Every structure is written in C-alpha cells, then in structure tokens.
Amino acid sequence: MNKQVKVLVIEDDPYICDLIFLYTEKSGYQVSIANDGITGLGMFYDRPPDLVILDIMLPEMDGWEVCEEIRRFDKTPIIMLTGRGESYDKLKGFSLGADDYLIKPFDPNELMARIKAVLRRANPMLIGNEIIKLPLLEINLQQYKVTFKDREIELPPKEMELLYFLALHRNQVFTRQQLLEQLWGLDYEGDSRTVDVHIKRIRDKLGESNSYWKVKTIRGI
Incomplete structure (x- = not known):
C-alpha cells in the first residue's frame, strides 16, 4: 500500500x-x-x-x-x-x-x-502504488495510462485494472473467480471466461517476446 x-x-x-x-x-x-x-x-x-x-x-x-x-x-x-x-x-x-x-x-x-x-x-x-514500473513497462493508474517499450498502449479501463492488479501482486496465482471478485465485484453474474478474454487482449497488445516478465497461466488453476 x-x-x-x-x-x-x-x-x-x-x-x-x-x-x-x-x-x-x-x-x-x-x-x-x-x-x-x-x-x-x-x-x-x-x-x-x-x-x-x-x-x-x-x-x-x-x-x-x-x-x-x-x-x-x-x-x-x-x-x-x-x-x-x-x-x-x-x-x-x-x-x-x-x-x-x-x-x-x-x-x-x-x-x-x-x-x-x-x-x-x-x-x-488506496490499495497500491499509483505508478508501477517494470522493465519496459509502466502502469499509471492515476492517469489510466500504460507505456510499453516507450510507447503508449491503449487499454480499456478493465484491461488496465487487470494488468495493474497482476503487476501489483507479482508472482501470485489467482483463480478466475478471485479475479472476478476483486475487479468485477462479488455480485458479478456473467461468464467467468471474461477473464480469459481480457488476458488474451492484454497479451495481444503487449506481446509475449519479453524476457523480463510475462502474464502466465497456471493450467487447472
């Protein structure tokens, strides 16, 4: 915090x-x-x-x-x-x-x-730093802006919040349900696969060719 x-x-x-x-x-x-x-x-x-x-x-x-x-x-x-x-x-x-x-x-x-x-x-x-800096990546939640390899990446608010949450809790594993509760709210009744869709879009925009960090899926969890 x-x-x-x-x-x-x-x-x-x-x-x-x-x-x-x-x-x-x-x-x-x-x-x-x-x-x-x-x-x-x-x-x-x-x-x-x-x-x-x-x-x-x-x-x-x-x-x-x-x-x-x-x-x-x-x-x-x-x-x-x-x-x-x-x-x-x-x-x-x-x-x-x-x-x-x-x-x-x-x-x-x-x-x-x-x-x-x-x-x-x-x-x-209140629940994390306003700006998270990783190699090649800066996430500014105050301004809702992501900079990757010195260029600004357009992310809708929910993708931004999801990326911020994962970067804030580096090396921790979360289930789909935990992510839904944290970011969509406990009363969310939509498809849990919406998490997969947002993760895919984040990966598409940031790419996978990065040796410093990655958004990783633990199969079965």
Whole structure:
C-alpha cells in the first residue's frame, strides 16, 4: 500500500469488534472502533476514515441514521452489517448510499474480500502504488495510462485494472473467480471466461517476446 488505509468500525458487539479488528489489522489496515452511533459519527468527523464498517442495530443512533448523516456530506465507502437478511433492509441500505451489505454471522475472510473490492471501486490508489514500473513497462493508474517499450498502449479501463492488479501482486496465482471478485465485484453474474478474454487482449497488445516478465497461466488453476 502507498498509505495505510484507515477503517472505522461502528459496532456494539464486543466479540464482532474483536474479530473485525484482528482480521483488518492483520491485513495492514489502521482500525478504530466505536460502540454506538453518536460516538462513531464523532470519530468519523474527527479523523475521516477511508472506509466505514457499520452495524445497523446500534445504541444512541442506529446505522441507518449514521449512514444517512455521512452521506449528506461525504462519499466514504460504507459496508453495513446486520443480523437480519430481509431484502427490505438491503434495499434501504443501498438507497441510503451503502456500498455493500453483509449479514451476521459472516466469514471474516469474506469481509476482507468485500473491503478490498469496495476500496478498489471507490479509490484504486488506496490499495497500491499509483505508478508501477517494470522493465519496459509502466502502469499509471492515476492517469489510466500504460507505456510499453516507450510507447503508449491503449487499454480499456478493465484491461488496465487487470494488468495493474497482476503487476501489483507479482508472482501470485489467482483463480478466475478471485479475479472476478476483486475487479468485477462479488455480485458479478456473467461468464467467468471474461477473464480469459481480457488476458488474451492484454497479451495481444503487449506481446509475449519479453524476457523480463510475462502474464502466465497456471493450467487447472
């Protein structure tokens, strides 16, 4: 990360707070916790975070009110937590401006995946360097520009983001599903082969005759 991402957790259940704190801190985030809505809102204004994890059922001021108040002035990403899974709650959360919605009990690894996905959609620069430089290749996500062998290569936004993600996580292997979740979102319902199509287009534009690096497929994975 080019900066430590600040996460504000507004949740009154001590066990859930401890669980979220453990996983988010392990992932490299800077975490603050409030146990009621009014305190949480005050912490939000005193030290603006990059993302808010917000419970719905809170003392003093519920999550709906907190979300609505934040959205009056700010677009900081919000992931809402609730023990209820009714579609009405989801629709209300999204109508108030929530970016994602997770039902308790939840897998903390899924929460981490959703945090990354929401941060990437809101501000890709939060999860990596603005410019990645490899031999013969420069990827500038701030300007959405790729330079290869000293010439600019035209890449649509999704191809750009995919190339950036792979270059940011060099020597790591990702399944199609992982790439879809990271770049297309957890709710993507299209064909998983769209990843193959984008990879092929990237290879066609950058070529394979490069001894410094390559976009490599691990068959079966």
